[in-house]
Amino acid sequence: MGKSLVYKILERNLLSGNLTDGSEISVKVNQTLTQDSTGTMVYLQLAAMDIQEIQTELSVAYIDHNTLQAGFENADDHEFIKTCAAKYGIIYSKPGNGICHQLHLERFAKPGQVLIGSDSHTPTCGGIGTLSIGAGGLDVAVAMAKGYYFFKMPKVMNIELVGSLQSWVSAKDVILYILKRLSVKGGVGFIIEYSGEGIRNLSATDRATITNMGAELGATTSIFPSDEITKDFLTKQGRSQDFVPLTADSDAHYDEKMQINLDEITSMCAMPHSPDHVKAIRDIEVTKIDQVAIGSCTNSSYTDLMKVARILEGKKVHPDVSLVVSPGSSSILKMMSDNGALGTLIHAGARILEAACGPCIGMGQAPKSKAISLRTFNRNFEGRCGTKDASVFLVSPETAACSAITGFITDPSLYGEKPVIEIPKQYHVSNHYFIYPSEHRADHEIVMGPNIKPFPVNEPLASTMTGKILLKTKDNVTTDDIIPSHAALLPFRSNIPELSKHCFGTIANDFHIVAKKYNGGFIIGGENYGQGSSREHAALVPLYLGIKVVIAKSFARIHKANLINAGILPLTFVNKKDYLCLDELDDLRISEVLSGLKNHKGITLYNKTKEILIPLQFTGSERDAAILAAGGYLNYAKQSNF
Ligand code: F3S
16 A cells, blocks of 8 residues: 555654554654744743754744734833844844745745644645644643654544636635535644645645645644645745645545535635635625735735735725735735735725734734624634624635626626736745844843743642533634733733733633632533634633643534643543533542543542532543643653753
8 A cells, every 4th residue: 555645744754653554753843933923932832841952854933923013012022022033043034024934935945845834724845745733832842952742643534625716716716616515623633735637727836725624624734745736836946846746646535535526616705703614606696795815824925915916906995895905925915015015905995904914813803893704814703804793705816806896796707808917937035024043043042021921830730630511612612712812912922911811702701800709610612612723722722721731522623722731630521412511610639630540540529519429521642741740841850851
């Protein structure tokens, strides 16, 4: 039986374990990336590990999330990250340079390498054959300090693309179509590997759009082969030396397979408030729109934005619509400035934002109350745009641009002739926004302004744990629900005490006051608890508020890892219907926790209020159990003499 592409890359980088489904493996990490929103914590943790320099081939610290300087806080964070980068040998990408994933794709990712990033859309670089995984911040800090990453070997799902895309249908429609078929849970426990003759018509950035939103499928990562299209992209980025051809064997083994006929896909739209709530646009009733936002790490490539410019050429944005465009990188902005496309957008009435995450992370451009906002982004969770009662629809750049002109959600195929976009002979490449580390790193001091507060560190796990249920949630609670990411809170990513005042703010009243009143306690979750962003703060803030245990029907992968890293015990119900036997403020006790974890013999929960016993289970590895016993990864790392 032949090898999959995933197997080949992992086999080359394998440090421990074996590549069978569910085994714990460790792999050598070639590259890491951080963004500022998770990065401040990563660098606090890296500094706590007391290292001289990083062990990875290349690490980059991007500033793309919190780029608004309304107060000193973001600027403090940027300075802190910049000085850490200088001290430890990390490349620093200044604000304005662009979005981490688009920039990493353009400048650094290499086919066949392993990239770990403290952002859930790190899989974007799978578009050029990099095995790129979004991980918790502490995992990324350890990857930099030690050069490795531990995770459970996922299953590998092959998605074979056949046929070719219809006119006006693009990569975004493909991944929305896959989300419609598989749902936000369909990729959980899998790496998705794409193949088939249909990939020949997808550019490197089209492929990156598809791997980017593999995160919304819940997949560990997604990857395309490295072929002539990859070579062409890297060559035009001035990086032909980074190309290596990579493909699966023709008789490769996969745990699951599915085939998608690209001919069958029409323009798609994810309806509020979930990326898998997808409908074909032709099946949507006439919907008037207030805002169109184009950009984000999903759809801000040169070709995406050039398509938008061509569609808007000689046209005017509808009077009732605010159109905002954020380019993925400073290079794209420069090229569009040079070739006149920027002028076209401005002439049509678009508002041009800086090359950054911008409205995707709620950094400005919150729409008006009850607005209908059409976005080319990857997430449309309630409130993420900054306006609680707004409705966000996710679409392709083509749909977004046509709709901005008509003022309602418009199927682009009804719009007329599709413009042809020429991929440039050479992309603009500049180092002016990057600061490369110097030889004299020891001289650099880390600067910590007043917004940088110490992060919470847990105690070793107690064998008996008692407390009240402080909150019981429904299914699919996101990390945005646990810690909202709107603009007003983003400056406090390095200030956990301040952030804690907003914990569960979108779904519960005064959670932090309740948590303090009862000196911490338990949280009960539904299915897919902690889906969404990789944000470590969704574990660190509950830790600060004294949360000891989260019991859920199931967990999202990165959030579960973040809970374990924080030393918060993630347990699941043996019988999911037992979820119904627990209510807020019930008194709970679990005993013999340590032996239960160690021997995998199950853990029994006693609901003192209702006088019932409920069987629970811990599904982590032995190493996860050891991390929890130590009170989190940082304690474990210190004990293990990392
Ligand atoms: Fe940034 Fe939004 Fe992507 S916050 S990294 S553009 S998901």
